[in-house]
Amino acid sequence: MTTTSPQGRTELLRPDGSPVRVLVVDDELSITELLSMALRYEGWQIRSAGDGQGALRTAREFRPDAVVLDMMLPDMDGLTVLGRLRRELPDVPVLFLTARDAVEDRIAGLTAGGDDYVTKPFSLEEVVARLRGLIRRSGAADRRSDSVLVVGDLTLDEDSHEVTRGGDSIHLTATEFELLRFLMRNPRRVLSKAQILDRVWSYDFGGQANVVELYISYLRRKIDAGREPMIHTRRGAGYLIKPAVS
Amino acid sequence: MTTTSPQGRTELLRPDGSPVRVLVVDDELSITELLSMALRYEGWQIRSAGDGQGALRTAREFRPDAVVLDMMLPDMDGLTVLGRLRRELPDVPVLFLTARDAVEDRIAGLTAGGDDYVTKPFSLEEVVARLRGLIRRSGAADRRSDSVLVVGDLTLDEDSHEVTRGGDSIHLTATEFELLRFLMRNPRRVLSKAQILDRVWSYDFGGQANVVELYISYLRRKIDAGREPMIHTRRGAGYLIKPAVS
DNA sequence: TGCGTTTCTCAGACAAATCACAGGATGCCG
DNA sequence: CGGCATCCTGTGATTTGTCTGAGAAACGCA
Numbered sequence: 173m174t175t176t177s178p179q180g181r182t183e184l185l186r187p188d189g190s191p192v193r194v195l196v197v198d199d200e201l202s203i204t205e206l207l208s209m210a211l212r213y214e215g216w217q218i219r220s221a222g223d224g225q226g227a228l229r230t231a232r233e234f235r236p237d238a239v240v241l242d243m244m245l246p247d248m249d250g251l252t253v254l255g256r257l258r259r260e261l262p263d264v265p266v267l268f269l270t271a272r273d274a275v276e277d278r279i280a281g282l283t284a285g286g287d288d289y290v291t292k293p294f295s296l297e298e299v300v301a302r303l304r305g306l307i308r309r310s311g312a313a314d315r316r317s318d319s320v321l322v323v324g325d326l327t328l329d330e331d332s333h334e335v336t337r338g339g340d341s342i343h344l345t346a347t348e349f350e351l352l353r354f355l356m357r358n359p360r361r362v363l364s365k366a367q368i369l370d371r372v373w374s375y376d377f378g379g380q381a382n383v384v385e386l387y388i389s390y391l392r393r394k395i396d397a398g399r400e401p402m403i404h405t406r407r408g409a410g411y412l413i414k415p416a417v418s
Numbered sequence: 419m420t421t422t423s424p425q426g427r428t429e430l431l432r433p434d435g436s437p438v439r440v441l442v443v444d445d446e447l448s449i450t451e452l453l454s455m456a457l458r459y460e461g462w463q464i465r466s467a468g469d470g471q472g473a474l475r476t477a478r479e480f481r482p483d484a485v486v487l488d489m490m491l492p493d494m495d496g497l498t499v500l501g502r503l504r505r506e507l508p509d510v511p512v513l514f515l516t517a518r519d520a521v522e523d524r525i526a527g528l529t530a531g532g533d534d535y536v537t538k539p540f541s542l543e544e545v546v547a548r549l550r551g552l553i554r555r556s557g558a559a560d561r562r563s564d565s566v567l568v569v570g571d572l573t574l575d576e577d578s579h580e581v582t583r584g585g586d587s588i589h590l591t592a593t594e595f596e597l598l599r600f601l602m603r604n605p606r607r608v609l610s611k612a613q614i615l616d617r618v619w620s621y622d623f624g625g626q627a628n629v630v631e632l633y634i635s636y637l638r639r640k641i642d643a644g645r646e647p648m649i650h651t652r653r654g655a656g657y658l659i660k661p662a663v664s
Numbered sequence: 665t666g667c668g669t670t671t672c673t674c675a676g677a678c679a680a681a682t683c684a685c686a687g688g689a690t691g692c693c694g
Numbered sequence: 695c696g697g698c699a700t701c702c703t704g705t706g707a708t709t710t711g712t713c714t715g716a717g718a719a720a721c722g723c724a
Contacts, residue, residue, distance in 0.1 A: 255451060263458065280623070284542055284616040285455025332606045332660070333652050345681055346654040382701085383683060389703055407691065407700065591670060628712085629672060635713060653680070653711065 184214075184307055186237065192307055195236040196220040197227040197253070198269065199246050203292075206375060207240060210296040211303070224248035228256055235261065237312040238303055242269045265306035267299065286310070293374040297350045301330060321356045324402060324415030326395065328356055335395075342394050347372070351387050352395070355403070355413040364410035430461070430553055432483065438553055441482035442466040443473040443499070444515065445492050452621055453486060456542045457549070470494035474502055481507065483558035484549055488515040500528070511552035513545070532556070539620035543596045547576055567602040570648060570661030572641065574602055581641075588640050593618070597633050598641070601649070601659040610656035630657075 184192050194216050196207045204220040211218050219234045221227040224247045243250035254266060268282050268289035282289050286309060288302050319330040325338045333349060335342045344352060350372045365384045388411055392403055400416035430438050440462050442453045450466040457464050465480045467473040470493045489496035500512060514535035529535060534548050565576040571584045579595060581588045596618045611630045634657055638649055646662035
């Protein structure tokens with residue numbers, strides 16, 4: 173089931189209307205904190221664990237709808253945790269976190285069961301989007317929820333990565349796509365450059381803050397070009413997107 | 419009966435609408451886990467067993483619509499298991515798993531009865547496709563479900579392995595065929611290279627991830643050559659197939 | 665056993681995307 | 695209506711991702 177909160181955000185809910193439950197497992201406290209905060213903001217109920225033992229214990233009791241699982245845990249191998257987790261909760265989808273530079277040896281097979289993974293360092297948008305996808309497909313959330321965001325005559329399909337405005341297909345790069353997704357998931361809402369940076373860029377991004385301005389300008393060229401603009405600047409505050417007719 | 423889920427994936431169902439039931443029998447836990455994961459993702463209900471005794475016990479109680487049976491089991495010969503299985507469930511189709519170097523003529527006789535086999539190491543696409551075929555032909559699922567995938571003017575027949583575009587017949591190698599089948603079973607959906615690798619290549623493949631790029635390029639030469647392209651690259655995300663007119 | 669086919673590695677060419685930098689434009693305040 | 699802060703955007707260096715040719719190895723079949 174999806175529902176729209178007073179702020180205009182669309183939330184995933186379970187069929188009985190209760191919030192989705194997600195278990196986050198990582199040994200770095202800064203990561204679990206970061207993720208917990210971001211996922212809570214999605215309206216989900218979060219528990220976290222710092223090792224395999226804790227993960228299994230919490231899973232048994234918390235019965236999450238999805239799990240975010242770091243492959244590198246102090247006490248056991250990620251695949252071992254996965255195996256035991258599956259014995260408890262056979263159908264729970266798992267989002268794996270892996271190091272990008274890790275020898276890609278035992279990444280194989282991770283997506284085979286419909287699970288997914290992201291590499292560290294990740295962007296929160298990416299984690300949230302993939303989790304939403306997993307939960308949607310797992311059927312823990314209502315099946316009617318679909319993968320298309322719509323704001324005015326602008327649409328964004330999270331499955332096909334297709335973006336259209338007024339029926340015209342628009343090609344976006346990966347970063348542009350994530351930025352637009354973030355804007356569209358928060359329509360009519362001012363998002364500060366800091367918020368955007370924290371969400372759309374990976375958590376270790378160390379560059380200039382004006383990449384956001386740059387990418388907003390890219391998006392405008394592609395989306396607002398010669399039309400009634402949908403992306404607006406609130407000087408000193410941030411940006412927002414809203415339907416053109418206003 | 420077939421039904422199309424919100425994601426656009428086609429699922430096999432039994433005539434009464436309940437999910438298809440499959441029993442997986444293998445003594446290697448990693449194999450049963452891998453298969454269970456993948457088959458569950460097909461929307462099927464899975465039980466697994468690690469030896470002949472367990473297989474027979476589970477079969478009696480679970481009454482599967484199909485069985486995946488490793489020929490090498492610790493306690494009894496695959497043929498013995500088959501014989502006893504047949505006494506319980508005369509009509510259930512069986513997919514045998516055999517080592518590649520095993521004497522193949524023993525198997526040849528078995529498949530005459532409508533059963534089928536794949537050799538280890540297998541790809542998940544292959545197992546799933548063959549299981550779908552067995553279940554379809556056994557009549558456990560609705561007979562109207564057919565074996566031809568269609569995307570735009572591109573068709574792929576899973577039974578005859580025939581591929582055509584705009585009426586022209588196209589010859590594909592085994593790997594090209596499986597890759598195309600995977601793409602066509604997930605039309606308009608971005609599939610990452612990891613997903614493709616996990617699904618189309620065998621589970622023990624340890625090679626370079628760029629085989630996917632290579633085979634995509636082979637497919638393009640054969641399918642998109644001089645026509646409106648149907649296979650598209652989403653840089654940094656993966657590949658997708660969709661009808662040319664769009 | 666030998667020949668054609670298929671699979672896969674490797675490496676270079678190429679294209680696209682990302683981002684820093686800096687000058688120009690715009691809005692806001694007094 | 696100036697002056698300052700903020701925002702916009704052109705340019706180009708660098709990095710990253712993808713495509714494909716060439717050839718080696720494995721396979722399948724006669």
